[in-house]
Amino acid sequence: MKTLDEIEKQLFETVADISEPPKGAYNFRLNGKSIGRQSSKNIDVQPQKDGLIIRIAPRTNDEVVHIPVVISMSGHKETVINDFYIGDNADVTIVAGCGIYNCGADDSIHNGVHTFHIGKNAKVRYVEKHYGAGPGAGKILNPVSVFHLAENAYAEVELEQIRGVDSTDRVTKAELKNNAKILIREKMLTQGKQYAKSHIETILQGKNTTADIVSRSVATDDSRQEFTLHIEGNNLCRGHSECDAILQDRGSVIATPSLDAKHVDAQLIHEAAIGKIAGDQLNKLMSLGLTQNQAESQIINGFLK
Amino acid sequence: MSFGALYNKFMLQVKNLSFQVKSERKTRKILDGLNISVKPGELIIITGPNGSGKSTLAKLIAGIEKPTTGQITLNGTDITDQTITERAKLGIAYAFQQPVHFKGITVKDLLQIAATGQETFLEDETGTDYGNILKTIGLDPEIYLSREINNSLSGGELKRIEIASILARKASLTVFDEPEAGIDIWSFDKLVGVFKRLRKQNPEASYIIISHQKRLIEIADRIIVLKDGQIATEGPAAKIIPKLEELL
Ligand SMILES: Nc1ncnc2c1ncn2[C@@H]1O[C@H](COP(=O)(O)OP(=O)(O)OP(=O)(O)O)[C@@H](O)[C@H]1O
Numbered sequence: 395m396k397t398l399d400e401i402e403k404q405l406f407e408t409v410a411d412i413s414e415p416p417k418g419a420y421n422f423r424l425n426g427k428s429i430g431r432q433s434s435k436n437i438d439v440q441p442q443k444d445g446l447i448i449r450i451a452p453r454t455n456d457e458v459v460h461i462p463v464v465i466s467m468s469g470h471k472e473t474v475i476n477d478f479y480i481g482d483n484a485d486v487t488i489v490a491g492c493g494i495y496n497c498g499a500d501d502s503i504h505n506g507v508h509t510f511h512i513g514k515n516a517k518v519r520y521v522e523k524h525y526g527a528g529p530g531a532g533k534i535l536n537p538v539s540v541f542h543l544a545e546n547a548y549a550e551v552e553l554e555q556i557r558g559v560d561s562t563d564r565v566t567k568a569e570l571k572n573n574a575k576i577l578i579r580e581k582m583l584t585q586g587k588q589y590a591k592s593h594i595e596t597i598l599q600g601k602n603t604t605a606d607i608v609s610r611s612v613a614t615d616d617s618r619q620e621f622t623l624h625i626e627g628n629n630l631c632r633g634h635s636e637c638d639a640i641l642q643d644r645g646s647v648i649a650t651p652s653l654d655a656k657h658v659d660a661q662l663i664h665e666a667a668i669g670k671i672a673g674d675q676l677n678k679l680m681s682l683g684l685t686q687n688q689a690e691s692q693i694i695n696g697f698l699k
Numbered sequence: 700m701s702f703g704a705l706y707n708k709f710m711l712q713v714k715n716l717s718f719q720v721k722s723e724r725k726t727r728k729i730l731d732g733l734n735i736s737v738k739p740g741e742l743i744i745i746t747g748p749n750g751s752g753k754s755t756l757a758k759l760i761a762g763i764e765k766p767t768t769g770q771i772t773l774n775g776t777d778i779t780d781q782t783i784t785e786r787a788k789l790g791i792a793y794a795f796q797q798p799v800h801f802k803g804i805t806v807k808d809l810l811q812i813a814a815t816g817q818e819t820f821l822e823d824e825t826g827t828d829y830g831n832i833l834k835t836i837g838l839d840p841e842i843y844l845s846r847e848i849n850n851s852l853s854g855g856e857l858k859r860i861e862i863a864s865i866l867a868r869k870a871s872l873t874v875f876d877e878p879e880a881g882i883d884i885w886s887f888d889k890l891v892g893v894f895k896r897l898r899k900q901n902p903e904a905s906y907i908i909i910s911h912q913k914r915l916i917e918i919a920d921r922i923i924v925l926k927d928g929q930i931a932t933e934g935p936a937a938k939i940i941p942k943l944e945e946l947l
């Protein structure tokens with residue numbers, strides 16, 4: 395693998411939680427080029443036009459595939475298309491994520507389109523971390539993730555963007571067949587003049603399907619966040635979405651829930667709460683000896699944990 | 700009377716303390732010219748009807764509310780203008796009547812925050828000290844140390860965790876606001892035992908316990924009865940207890 399400079403190393407560590415190429419399947423992408431790729435016996439990682447095709451064999455158990463992306467060249471703009479085929483009965487973790495370091499005058503942009511075909515009875519954990527750093531121009535990330543869950547499939551989706559990303563327009567979609575279940579956990583922290591938009595749309599097509607979506611965010615400084623959480627129930631199903639946001643400084647958040655129940659046995663719930671940190675939470679921690687700033691960061695760290 | 704109370708020096712003094720609230724152009728006196736002195740080692744019970752101003756007094760002592768007039772001193776230092784944090788660092792602890800819940804903060808996190816900077820606190824790697832604190836108030840550490848302090852906890856569990864966070868502090872003046880509320884009688888027995896033991900372990904520490912519970916009232920050195928924001932009566936426990944029924 396190409397030798398990385400310190401910044402690139404750190405970015406790979408931040409978004410993929412690893413410093414060395416892992417044992418299993420992986421693809422490391424730096425400034426638009428693959429700098430290391432490996433398949434495993436059960437997980438086949440192949441290049442396609444503008445991205446990867448990842449095929450996970452049926453019954454693959456307890457394996458992880460890492461596909462981190464780093465942009466360290468100012469002004470680099472890319473659209474990456476990755477397709478995942480997860481075989482029946484597989485149980486795997488997919489770690490994606492993108493880190494941008496920009497020290498130049500031009501915006502760096504990563505548009506990622508990920509499509510997941512999750513087989514029957516398969517279990518997938520998908521982890522995506524987005525991060526930006528550097529004194530330069532825009533660090534822009536626009537991910538699209540689409541999940542197709544076959545009968546009895548289960549997906550756990552963790553989306554995280556903590557600091558550094560100037561602008562994001564995130565779309566997450568899921569469609570579920572009979573007995574499938576999806577859990578989506580989104581965490582976001584914006585600062586400065588950052589803008590973040592997240593649209594999560596779940597279609598509960600099959601009988602006995604479940605969606606549980608929780609979005610937690612903190613908007614600080616002058617940043618702006620927009621959430622639209624949509625659940626459609628077309629069968630006997632349960633859907634729950636929750637949008638919980640903490641405001642600091644002049645941060646602002648708009649949360650627009652929508653529930654579309656098209657079946658008499660569809661049970662859909664939405665909860666949303668936006669506001670600054672509760673006064674009694676601060677009082678409690680300060681009465682244990684923390685300063686106001688320490689109390690605030692404890693509360694926020696816990697909230698985004 | 701405990702050993703510490705023999706010193707004729709006041710740990711906490713509340714002088715002519717008033718707290719008013721304004722609503723619809725009317726002002727209401729919640730507390731009206733209170734004078735209270737607490738000696739080192741003393742355990743004072745404050746009781747009185749709902750709405751008489753007991754929690755308000757506790758919040759004024761902890762710094763959560765600011766008095767309209769009056770002064771609060773701790774070991775001779777005027778702390779009236781000090782923040783909640785400063786008072787906590789001086790050794791004031793306050794167990795809330797209504798425990799606060801959080802998202803993502805665990806019982807262990809809270810105990811750790813409480814114990815930070817307490818030199819007397821020894822924590823080994825296995826977290827035994829935290830576990831012991833939980834055990835004293837009847838919570839199994841295996842179950843509760845890693846639990847998030849969120850609204851999935853029952854009222855009694857939250858209340859006991861709140862008390863645990865105060866026990867981790869080892870403060871010199873502790874205000875407990877109705878520690879018995881929502882706690883079953885078995886855990887309550889333990890709690891009374893905890894208060895007795897705390898006093899033995901540190902005879903200099905003082906306690907103000909807001910309570911309506913006879914068993915707690917009985918362990919007091921002194922009882923203060925609040926009514927409509929004023930002290931209706933006060934005195935040694937033995938004198939006040941027989942009169943409580945007609946007073947309230
Ligand atoms: N910030 C405030 N604004 C308006 N009213 C207040 C405020 N704080 C307290 N009060 C009122 O002051 C009175 C005393 O309240 P406090 O909570 O101190 O009573 P308490 O003696 O602790 O009662 P309880 O036994 O029910 O706990 C109540 O009538 C309450 O509604």
Ligand SMILES: [Mg+2]
Nearest residue numbers: 753754755796
């Ligand atoms: Mg009260």
